[in-house]
Amino acid sequence: MLAAVLAACTPDAPATPAASDATGPGGEAVAALPAGAPEQFGFGAHASEDRIARWDIDVKPDGEGLPPGSGSVEEGRRVYELSCMQCHGPTGTEGPNDRLVVAGDWEQWPPGRAFGAFWPYATTFFDYTRRAMPQLTPGTMSDDEVYAVVAYVLHLNGLLAADAVLDAESLAAIEMPARDRFVPDDRAGGPEIR
Template identity: 75%
Template sequence: MEDRLRRGGDLRAGGPAVRPVATVAATLAAVLAACSPEEEPVRSDAVEEPGVPALPAQAPEHFGFGAPASPERVALWDIDVKPDGEGLPPGSGTVAEGRQVYEIHCMQCHGPTGTEGPNDRLVSAGAWDQWPAGRTVGGYWPYATTLFDYTRKAMPQATPGTLSDDQVYAVVGYVLHLSGIVAADAVMDSASLAEVEMPARDRFVPDDRMGGPDIR
């Protein structure tokens, strides 16, 4: 045995000959290498901005996008209606005509009487003075004029903006009638719609401040 140790042999019979000192050194070096932190890559805060490629010589000076903002084009988009009725277009509609518009364009989303859904309820089931009566036309909407504005821009949901001004006047009158706000023979136009006083008008405070405190 001593002779085999002197020659660096293995104590196991028939085992391969190894050199213990060299083996330990190699193992230690491998462990140290595995435990040492990796070097962080050098980072630069400078970001290279790509250059703007030059247009080819045959490129046109103008690409034909857009059009001048002529008064006629501006008028097509300037369709907002204010609470006092400013901006209401010419035209008119009756409650009876509004029922036909409602049955064709509105009933599938709001139900036959404006209470069934599946979309938002339009007509309150309870009295207006029982706040909150639900976010319906009679219980929540402050101005009949802005109801026209919203309906003209956003309804019907699947094809917004497709109703004529006369149809919007008519269907708004019909919904107001379902809510008990106007009579069955009412005719809605820019003058009569602006005169409608909504039950929820006094539940809102006009915020027309030009500075001043944050809370009014």
């Protein structure tokens, strides 16, 4: 098998008969396989529209891509106690991981490594939480649970009332305290950047 792979990597490797009619994504790779090599290797699955849709969950700063659902601050407190407290502490200020609550004035700069200083948009915090939390089982919270825990963390930071309920519309309307401190990186690149 290794010999077949190495042979396929040489510039003078013969192409398969399908080389001239290889079309679609990955067609060139299939066309470069040596004659007799299998087109499938027995692992993975076809990227169906349904499978792609399950991974296409990005949320933009303006709220585009937020899922249906909602969550209250009180529901978020329960989710936080079950899924977040072991890493971020009982009040979000202890750790051992990043502090989620600013213990002080937002106007002091820098406010330390804390939630509000790193998220210019609350929607981005939702997106990150949905994909990456809880740390040991990322992506396991329902959309309602993510809305709820985001509502709770926003409340702990004084950005949301105790009786608030978050959904796609209300989340996108929240202005984060450090939003204006973020600036676009408009560097063009080039050797001086690398």
